[in-house]
Amino acid sequence: MSYERPDGHTFSLYLSGGAGTRRLDGGPDARGRPGVLCIMPQGHSSEWEITDFFEFVHLYVPDDQMRRMFAETFDRDARLMALPEMTFADAPALALRLRQMTEAMLAGGHLLAEEAMTQAINDLFVDPRYGGMRARAISGGLAPHVRRRTLDYIEAHLGETIRLQDLADIGQLSAFHFQRMFRASFGVSPHGWVAHRRVERAKSMLSGMDPIAQIASACGFSSQSHLTRAFKLGTGVTPSAYRQRQ
Structure with missing residues (x-):
């Protein structure tokens, strides 16, 4: 199997399986396994042998977005960004962020997924193996x-x-x-902060007669089950149980 990525950068995290996957064109003599990462920079091409099922997540980042994030985070010229090519690498911090991003997206948590993605980019370049850079210092909070x-x-x-x-x-x-x-x-x-405010709005709406699914939508949750998970995490009870107590 050939892989070509002429535009943008690809981050791949193996979630399960992978033992039947190996790179054929000069990469390390290794096979995939849960938790390892592959990074394929823009312009990358490679040949792979895949003989078994596996589950993984791909994150595609356009080159201009990647360079802008690099420049803003590290206060460096975007042209200095050099994304390392990685095949079946152990990078626990980066893998954790990508897993968090995946879980957040599946649960409808777009804001949490974006936070995990931006943190993942930072974790990559501060890793001593891939740059050892330091993010630009901040003083205080927001104006x-x-x-x-x-x-x-x-x-x-x-x-x-x-x-x-x-x-x-x-x-x-x-x-x-x-x-x-x-x-x-x-x-x-x-x-x-947003999750807390959404739960607080849901609490106020539960004093009325609106269906819980309608409340979930009005408060920005992707589904009633999404509201239930967030509500129970924030209050210790489900929306239905909270309503019954009112």
């Missing part, structure tokens, strides 16, 4: 007017998909630096 505008935006869009970059744009920051400064300001991640 007061940015805090107010950010919270106002969140409240106005709780029933919609909230994107990390949309929040970062309010303060004209990169997604990665916005995450760090938001946590410095409020003590939680953007996803943590």
